[in-house]
Amino acid sequence: MTHYLNFINNQWVAADNGASYRVTNPATEETVGQVSAASAAQALAAVDAAAAAQRGWRKLTSIARGDHLRAFADALVARKAAIGQALALESGKSLEDAENEAVYAADITRYHAEWARRIEGEIIPSDTPGENLMLHREPMGVVACLIPFNYPVYTLLRKIAPALITGNTVVVRPSNHTPCSAFEIAQAVLDAGLPPGVVNILAMGHAEAEVLCTHPKVAMITLTGSVGAGQRVLDYSRVNIAKVSLELGGKTPAIVAADADLEKAANDIVRSKTTHCGQLCTAVERVYVQEAVFEALVAKLKEKLSAHAYGNRSAQSQHMGPLVSASARQGIHAMVERAVQAGAQLECGGSVPSGPGYFYPPTLLTQVRQDMEIVQEEVFGPVLCVLPYTTLDHALALANDHQFGLASVLYTEDYRSVMQAGNEIEAGELYINRTPADPYQGYHAGWKRSGLGGDDGKHGMLEFTQTRLVVMKY
Known part of the structure; x- marks a missing residue:
């Protein structure tokens, strides 16, 4: 049974309060892993690490960020056996399906790397002579990513790949049902050589998740989960007026x-x-x-x-x-x-x-x-x-x-x-x-109580950006 530590600033970190919990295989009810539970202080430390890293990450050229994502995708494929094994044990999926999910996660990472040269702004006519209006697409900053249990490997990359290519850094909270595969992905972050603090992954309870999502340096919260979870995230977002992207229930x-x-x-x-x-x-x-x-x-x-x-x-x-x-x-x-x-x-x-x-x-x-x-x-x-x-x-x-x-x-x-x-x-x-x-390459976005914002494609990638208007008088 593997004991997983939290991943902060490219370091493996044990819970500072000694807290941990066991992960169960839903097919056998046997314990298959043990995970350190991050404290509120460690959630704050992860946001601080992400915020510090984001200052340098956003200044990289987008093609350089794309190169990092391609290396990350290669590392995911290289680790598909370890990721798949962890996912199969914690979710009850077959090993084949679990490994395929890791490969599919690498595919969506490569897809978002291709947006490096395609993140476009606009030039808009001005009403004033001798003036140009330029609309830039800029990163949000630090993004809190809340991951569900059902497709935890694919959904994790579905969120962090567009966040990273657009210049954001992330703090990820995996589902407490399926955290082990997320920490195997963290090892791929190290293998790919991503800079410290760009990707942080922590297991935590609801109280610590609230601390994460209400941190003043968190500019955006993205969730895939239930309507109830989405309502909690909306409550969190009110504290600092954080942007939200919610993929919720369906029927x-x-x-x-x-x-x-x-x-x-x-x-x-x-x-x-x-x-x-x-x-x-x-x-x-x-x-x-x-x-x-x-x-x-x-x-x-x-x-x-x-x-x-x-x-x-x-x-x-x-x-x-x-x-x-x-x-x-x-x-x-x-x-x-x-x-x-x-x-x-x-x-x-x-x-x-x-x-x-x-x-x-x-x-x-x-x-x-x-x-x-x-x-x-x-x-x-x-x-x-x-x-x-x-x-x-x-x-x-x-x-x-x-x-x-x-x-x-x-x-x-x-x-x-x-x-x-x-x-x-x-x-x-x-x-x-x-x-x-x-x-x-499409756009996965719900109407009504199925969510706000969306994932995938150009429009899903642009969810992780904000605009800046530059008015240039010449």
């Missing part, structure tokens, strides 16, 4: 028209629902099916979900893995039970298996109503609700009748339906004849 609707390829739709939806046990903010959670094909699609979904094996992925990588914790499983099962009590039909799943590990079977519910909790609240687990619709107008009204607006899906061969949905869906993303995958 992806999939609309399946009568002319859709039902076999493909069923396979895609089941894959979306069972990947990482449904712990993905863009996973399909509610399916609206045109009445003419409702029974046919339900039959296919029931067959495929019932046959989908689950269990320890270190033994069988094709299995669906565990939920993150016992409390997560308890909460999901309680939601399913309340739905059944309210009249939903349980087609498959819906039971808590015996034995070690926080497993939950793929679960399918029909005869649900739009106003039910199971339809209106994010489950974040392998539970799927299916409802019928009549017309596309009806389907869009149901899909849009929701607090969340992150991703959405439409299966149809009719271009008119595609165009209408593209104009009327109330979500940041619409996928046609496929389920969400967050291409990193």
